[in-house]
Amino acid sequence: MNSETNEPIVYVKSARGPWVLLVLVLLGFGALGYYGWQLLQKAHADQDSAVKARDEAVARADAAQQAKGELQKKLDEAAAARDEALAKQRSLEQNLEQTSAELAKLKATTDSLQEKLKAEIQKGDIKLSQSGDRIQVDLVDKVLFDSGDAALSKRGEEVLGKVAAVLKTVEEKQIQVSGHTDDSPITNPEIKKLFATNWELSVARAVNVVRYLTETGGVPPKNVLAAGYSQYHPVGGNATPKGRAANRRIEILLTPVQQVLAQGKKK
Numbered sequence: 563m564n565s566e567t568n569e570p571i572v573y574v575k576s577a578r579g580p581w582v583l584l585v586l587v588l589l590g591f592g593a594l595g596y597y598g599w600q601l602l603q604k605a606h607a608d609q610d611s612a613v614k615a616r617d618e619a620v621a622r623a624d625a626a627q628q629a630k631g632e633l634q635k636k637l638d639e640a641a642a643a644r645d646e647a648l649a650k651q652r653s654l655e656q657n658l659e660q661t662s663a664e665l666a667k668l669k670a671t672t673d674s675l676q677e678k679l680k681a682e683i684q685k686g687d688i689k690l691s692q693s694g695d696r697i698q699v700d701l702v703d704k705v706l707f708d709s710g711d712a713a714l715s716k717r718g719e720e721v722l723g724k725v726a727a728v729l730k731t732v733e734e735k736q737i738q739v740s741g742h743t744d745d746s747p748i749t750n751p752e753i754k755k756l757f758a759t760n761w762e763l764s765v766a767r768a769v770n771v772v773r774y775l776t777e778t779g780g781v782p783p784k785n786v787l788a789a790g791y792s793q794y795h796p797v798g799g800n801a802t803p804k805g806r807a808a809n810r811r812i813e814i815l816l817t818p819v820q821q822v823l824a825q826g827k828k829k
Contacts, residue, residue: 726779
C-alpha cells in the first residue's frame, strides 16, 4: 500500500500474447511467402521446361520437314533418272530397229548390185564392197571410157544402166561419183586440148557418169555429186601397168545422208 495515497499497489504483468501472435503471423507469412516463392520457382522451371520442350519439338519438326524435303528431292531425282533411262532405252530400241531396217536395205542394195553386175565382177572390171553402212562400187576406166576419153562408151552406158537401176531405188543415201587417174601426164596433143591435166580428165569423167545416172538412168539428182581426185588417191602402185590400171577408175560411194550432214556441221 502506498503510504502517501493509501492506495494499494497493483503489479501488472506484461502481455506476451499479441507479440507471440504477431510473430506467428509473420512466420506464417514468411512460410507462405517461401512456399509461394518455391511455387513461383517451380512455375518458372516448368515454363522453361515447356519452352525447351516446345523448341525441341519445333526443331524436330523442322528437321523432319527438311528430311522430308530431301527425301522428296531424292525421289524426284530418282524418278527423273528412271524416266531418262526409260527414254534412252526406248531411243536405243528405236535406233536398233532403224539400224536393223537400214542394214536390211543395205544388204538388199548390195545383193541387187552383185546380181546385176555379176559378169563384170567376175571379170575383175568392177569391185563391189560394203563397210558398215557404206557401199562402194569401183569401175575400172576401160569399162566406161575409151583411152584418154571422158565420153561414155556404149559398154559404159550399158554397165551404168545396170547400176542406175539399183541406185534409183536407194533412199537417204548420198551418192558420190569420183574420178581417178594414174600419174601418167596427158601428152596426146588432141586430148590435151580437151584436158590440160589429169584433174580435168578425172572431173569430166565423174560429171559424165553423174549426168548419165541422173538424166538417163533415173537416179534422183538431189543427193548425187561429182568429184575429181586426179592421180592423188591411188589404190595401186603406178610403177606397174596393173597398178596404173587399178588407179584409173570411177568410184561410186553410197553414204547415209544424215552422216554426211553431221560431218558437214562439224566442219
